[in-house]
Amino acid sequence: MGENGVGKNYYPQGGAAAAAMEVSSVEHGQAGGSKCYDDDGRLKRTGTMWTASAHIITAVIGSGVLSLAWAIGQLGWVAGPAVMLLFSLVTYYTSSLLSDCYRYGDETTGKRNYTYMDAVNANLSGIKVQLCGFLQYANIVGVAIGYTIAASISMLAIKRANCFHVKGHVNPCHISSTPYMVIFGVAQIFFSQIPDFDQISWLSILAAIMSFTYSTIGLGLGIVQVVANKGVKGSLTGISIGAVTPIDKVWRSLQAFGDIAFAYSYSLILIEIQDTIRAPPPSEAKVMRRATLVSVATTTLFYMLCGCMGYAAFGDDAPGNLLTGFGFYEPFWLLDIANAAIVVHLVGAYQVYCQPLFAFVEKWAQQRWPKSGFITGEIQVPLVSSGFKLNLFRLTWRSAFVVATTVVSMLLPFFNDVVGFLGAIGFWPPAPSPG
Template structure:
């Protein structure tokens, strides 16, 4: 799952791509496909990937390593980083169909699937993508509301002391987040605002760095490194819980690394060959995966070293840290600001898809086609579409209600990571690569790629089972709309 992805990856320098008919190849201003000349380099592509990957998923890594221990935890993280790098390299070869330097460009992940696989697999990919976006909306609602609640609880602990339970419900904050998203969802092309990616990047770096710094400070204060080689011990949890939690940890790590869904869009920002976009993208992927893995290792391992088996599911809202309370408030405020925009970035494509389908299915419906002009400034108007108002509001309400029923950050993050990892990160890139390179069936390379895909499918299924078991366990003690933290 991508944390800071933005539709800016579809554009160059913040301006929409322009379609221009070119009879004699690219001009000084336009590339061979008639779009504005791309200017991206290995460094800008690396920055886009790092910005896209580092997000709220980093907050659960200390908990994930606590379940696996000092041996398996870092090893699993290295395993995921290798798989992500390898499949991203395969996917980068699918940006152009045919010749890697002059073939037809595929501008999005779906374009690549359509060009290389076609048929039912395109519909399957679309369903998985949109289902994943729906799940991300729920996950972001939970994460944002818990961070808003954490700010209030942090101030309560500061005023009344750490022994005061300061029990509060997250439901009002979920409703508040939902109301904000209903308003923003009605802003046309909100996800294409040029500064949105910059804000997301700054916020992500802010709260991730604060979490890392607080972990380092706690380790220094403890004067020792906590944790064990095998993770949380039997006794603190049952044998069954140990198994489910370890599997769920796989999903949490997978969620933190997911970005394949926007890799093609990032690659579409790289300037034309030579060298080919695929070569540049592979270098950018290697750089970004190395940087991200180092950062994740530091965050996860420092959090585990600071708290050991007691590492919270969310490093900044689990209240392993109480002070400085104002720094925790800043970190959680950064999470909220980031997720408010990220929710729209992920949901706007889903909104647009449903509205495009509705318009094609019911072209004569005034509910769908009628625009009501509302003046909002002397020279500005807003076009209100009733179908957009009703559909987008209903979507936000639905995700908010589900979030209130299942407000379990760790379990939901693990489930999202598990469900999105195999199909979007492994299966489709592998199948597209096989189709494009025409790799013979049952050849050594074909067999190796299929073994990788099957192994990752097994990991995804296991992680999903562990996350679902976690949800079921939490529901045994949670009372919807009544329980408080």
């Protein structure tokens, strides 16, 4: 994964299409081209601070919010909110550093970096580039595994909620999560064959609706439970030694740190979001810093409400996943809606987060074997209204990736543990020093 092998225009808007636009822009002259194209020859960007904030909020508010009540339960009323605030400040600071890396050199006229790895290549060299590339793609694999586990647990929760409603809460309703992981994996094999899945315009809107749906339901149920309890549960220091051993207390506290970190992580796609912002003035970096401030503040407020209300409702017994840990049993249909929203959100989120890895491997293969029909050839598949081009290498490689992540997920069906681990590796400082 050297400088010529990682992240160089591996998104759909790069390569030949970008070159063609640049030639077109030059041919029509600077004055005419500036109306339709930016300074790099690509179609004029139209994003604003508000659209960038919306993209960030959509990316950040995910299934990690459901573990925050448990995380605060391990740390208590003092350390829990304080750690959440600390991570929000660290996220804002590192995101501001990373946004300065969008252009190499001058922040208004320097060369644009279209992806995270483009920014790494422009500012670092040698083993540092390889390390950043490895961490980014390893994190993507981890996110794919985590999303598979979370989606299967939510599907399982729908089945169990209905079982509890019919047979009573004392019935164990033991059901295996393996079939649901297989179902999710089959769906991902199908969706992974759609080219440029991350560019589908309605995807962010749907993901945002689903995120706010299940998060709001969790918040509402927490408020109702607090009212039913006629008071707030919890303690200043969280779960006490005695209820757990000292070693377990330390381990749970560190895991809570990981859960909170996972809930804030979005560095993998920050540069891609910034690349949607219209050209200066003001500079994209200034707009992105303001967007980060707005989105992180909004997210932190929402996290505080969900996490603290969940802890207030259940105290030290807060479940690892607020909507699947069955602190709530009724109304079962509302739990079904919330968990269905989680599944729909994760189906799309899985694909969006995996696109950089998919594109990197496919570009590397095309550069390595440019004359191979298996890698570069496409088969026209007739559909209802238009043709669909199927690439055999894409079919094989992406299907193998989905199968591998699904199998690993079957071996690691522990939502909280996986979330904490992903948060730990994903919050590694993401920002290369701007040049």
